[in-house]
Amino acid sequence: METASIFGFRRNPQAFYNWMRPLARKILAASPNPAHYALAELEAAGFLKAIITQNIDMLHSRAGSREVYELHGHLRRATCIECFAGYEAESLIMGVIQNGRVPHCPACGGLLKPDVILFGEQLPVRELLAAQQATRRSDLMLVIGSSLQVAPAGDLPLVVKERGGGLIVINYQETHVDRAADVLFRDNAAEVLPLIVRAVMEAS
Numbered sequence: 391m392e393t394a395s396i397f398g399f400r401r402n403p404q405a406f407y408n409w410m411r412p413l414a415r416k417i418l419a420a421s422p423n424p425a426h427y428a429l430a431e432l433e434a435a436g437f438l439k440a441i442i443t444q445n446i447d448m449l450h451s452r453a454g455s456r457e458v459y460e461l462h463g464h465l466r467r468a469t470c471i472e473c474f475a476g477y478e479a480e481s482l483i484m485g486v487i488q489n490g491r492v493p494h495c496p497a498c499g500g501l502l503k504p505d506v507i508l509f510g511e512q513l514p515v516r517e518l519l520a521a522q523q524a525t526r527r528s529d530l531m532l533v534i535g536s537s538l539q540v541a542p543a544g545d546l547p548l549v550v551k552e553r554g555g556g557l558i559v560i561n562y563q564e565t566h567v568d569r570a571a572d573v574l575f576r577d578n579a580a581e582v583l584p585l586i587v588r589a590v591m592e593a594s
Contacts (some may be wrong), residue, residue, distance in 0.1 A: 395509035426453035428583035440524040463506035472500025
């Protein structure tokens with residue numbers, strides 16, 4: 391809460407960027423894994439309609455997925471918290487990684503914040519509504535690598551079950567929806583998902 395909340399950001403932006411610096415370095419160096427590519431393949435084949443993610447790493451999009459609802463934001467852009475001007479974030483993030491300095495808005499000098507959702511901020515309304523609508527239309531949901539401890543995303547799988555849909559959970563950790571799952575994998579999604587995709591493609 392000291393560094394990753396909007397209140398902490400406003401009070402001490404340098405502490406936020408000191409905290410974010412190694413995280414941003416890891417995110418920019420990361421590459422999609424076989425699970426990301428498997429989901430993109432399912433979408434391209436028409437079996438997967440949308441991805442709802444709490445990750446900010448943009449790896450789903452980089453793997454080729456098109457319909458991605460990023461409930462906790464992303465690092466593509468940054469916004470001034472004073473005049474609300476928006477900027478591409480790559481050069482900003484690279485500057486933070488290289489020199490650690492707090493970035494400021496070229497237009498007004500205000501603080502620039504990456505378009506990620508901090509504690510104390512509301513989720514992006516369009517993304518949330520789209521995710522909820524996709525959930526209500528779903529006849530099957532995959533829960534992949536999530537503890538489901540953060541609302542409202544953590545409640546979406548049960549919405550599918552309440553509407554008569556199916557639920558597949560692929561996760562090392564236990565979740566509160568495990569008992570409701572039709573299929574449960576305690577395994578690595580990067581290994582399991584490509585096998586599921588292969589079986590789906592062969593069956594179709």
